[in-house]
Amino acid sequence: MGREDAGGYVPAADGSPGRFQVVPAAYVLLRRGDEVLLQRRQNTGYMDGHWAAAAAGHVEQGESVLAAARREAREELGIEVATTDLEPLTVMHRTRPDGGPVEQRVDFFFRCRTWSGEPVIEEREKAADLRWFALSDLPGPLVPHEAVVLDALARGVVPPVTTYGFEAPEDT
Template sequence: MTERYTEAYAAQHGRFTVIPAAYVFLRRGDEVLLQLRAGTGYYDAHWAAGAAGHVEQGESVLAAAAREAAEELGVAVAPEDLEFLTIEHRTGEGAAIDERVDFFFACSRWTGDPVLQEDKASDLRWFALDALPDPVVPHERLVLGRLRGRTLAPVTPIGF
């Protein structure tokens, strides 16, 4: 029998919720595909990863990344074509929703032509890593800057 932690156990021991997300930067040489966020209430009018979203319950982070690429860009990405970049462990104002673990991937191979599939972005463009637009979502700009400088660490803590 497999033991599982209950909500009561977590509450009694002061545990909190960490929200995992997968980010996919499609790459074309030295360029990266970014979307301009719109109508979401979160960093609207900021450029962001072409595909990103929360990992769903029971889903691996690799499956989430591939799913987000299909849902947001209409492209098929094989999990084995995802290149691990970094994990960002972020904290904010102390609310559970501010506790984040973000898995960043690059991908240079996919099937299909990237086209916006959802109404949470108003534009989609390729940018050279050394000529990023302004503004970019801050925690994503950090990853892109370190990717450009080849200084990405496996884990990137923010807010601690």
């Protein structure tokens, strides 16, 4: 068994649906005063031409979300970030109903105000630009689910858990 079915579940040994699987990712929002560092995506096959977190990516097997955030900052921006400088911002559970199992995701967003080195584009094939923007004057287009977090950050009210892509907001 151990294989994912079309519904996103990994079947249990007895043939029952088992547990639902999600794809985890880490996002590092570098902050400088009221500014955030964003990159413009290119040649990735996902949201190319959109502005996005300067450092973000999937958590690899056997890697913690904190290690993934630090690795992405190093790989994409050439900077070193200490685990203690990664401030949890929000966790987003998101989906795309037509996207199948690979579109069932959990995204961990971190704010980071301290790092070592100067951020630069390290993966030129994946990023066309890298710039600081005031939260009150963000560029467009933004990756839609990231825009939700950036908008909340600009308003100064970021909930600890957010959802995206579900039919209706959850009742509180």
